[in-house]
Amino acid sequence: MTHKTLHQWKSIALIEEQVTLPNQQTITHTTIKHPGAAVILPVTENGELLLLNQYRPSLKKWLLELPAGTMELGEDPTQCAHRELIEETGHAAKIMISLGQVTPLAGFCDEIQHLFIAKELAPSDQYQCDDDEVIELVTMSLEKLQQHIIDGTITDAKTIACLSKASLCGYI
Structure with missing residues (x-):
């Protein structure tokens, strides 16, 4: 080949x-x-969810989505999930539960997205977005997130997939 x-x-x-x-x-x-990515559904102690309002230059607009990021060389998906959660939300998780994986763009991309739910969150001083990321942290209820998916406010596929998998597996 x-x-x-x-x-x-x-x-x-x-x-x-x-x-x-x-x-x-x-x-x-x-x-x-693509080296693969981790997608994280962070759940706070009171059951609220942490999301990002992130500017996506390829779409030239803001997207409401879950924290996620590309795996680094030699990094396993769980390590990536912990790192990205801290970098993008400023929170670390004591518990990171794997929800499996999805293949978002199989027609032209070999990316595998590893889905996680993060619990027992605590503030971290390691918060640092990448240079090409413009992010605002958003906290919302599960019901509001679900309504945003229904009404089309949230269109991000990895967010919808991770939330669906967490729900189907009984974690939320």
Whole structure:
């Protein structure tokens, strides 16, 4: 299998490669290679949820979403979840429960998003967003978050997936 890197940005690359399909046909396929990410549903002691209002330059608008971030080289998903929670919300979690994973863009990207629910939160002094992140911390009830999904205020797929998985698994 031959491949060519068309573009590289940080740990994400656009790769063109020859792929043999299950029907034995060989095609040229372009894939975004991604190291994976963690998505975290932080639940406070009183049952409220921490979200981010984050400016997304690719959409040129603000999105209300859960904290999340790309895994660093050699980092496992749980480590990433702990790190990103602190960096983006200023809170650390004593308990980080894995909810499994989702494949958000399987048609053109190999990213796997690892879903977590974070509990027993405490303020951390390690709060530091990345240079390309503009974030406002938002606290809201589960009911308000669900209503925002219903009315279309929240459209972020990873947020909807993580909340759904936490709900289906009985954590919220």
